[in-house]
Amino acid sequence: MNQDARHRSWVMLGLGTAGQTASTTVLYGLPFLVPAFQREYGLSLAAAGVLVSCPVFGILLSLVGWGAVADRFGERIALAAGLLSAAAVLAVAADAGGARALGALLVAAGAAGASVNSASGRLVIGW
DSSP: OOHHHHHHHHHHHHHHHHHHHHHHHHHHHGGGGHHHHHHHHOOOHHHHHHHHHHHHHHHHHHHHHHHHHHHHHOHHHHHHHHHHHHHHHHHHHTTOSSHHHHHHHHHHHHHHHHHHHHHHHHHHHHO
């Protein structure tokens, strides 16, 4: 492996790690907002728990699809498309009008962010 290819491998590993970190931060950071969701939307603890679980449901729905995208178009395209889409959806979710709208947007953000799980795993294995 030449020096340039080795450098690209490290860059892609770094990008995959950064993407995984961003995705994990959303998944595991969201439960800290349960008290705010309860105050803002008048939710019970159970309903707020369902709300913060919405991204996991989105991941469940789209993980296989992102694997197919990574197989067909490559890890870089899948990673970039998913992370940019997730960021855009989360930006819209910051201004959601109600708990249901926020839940739907969080499902969409999880679905978009699932690209990280498929693409970064392939990057590491391929490396």
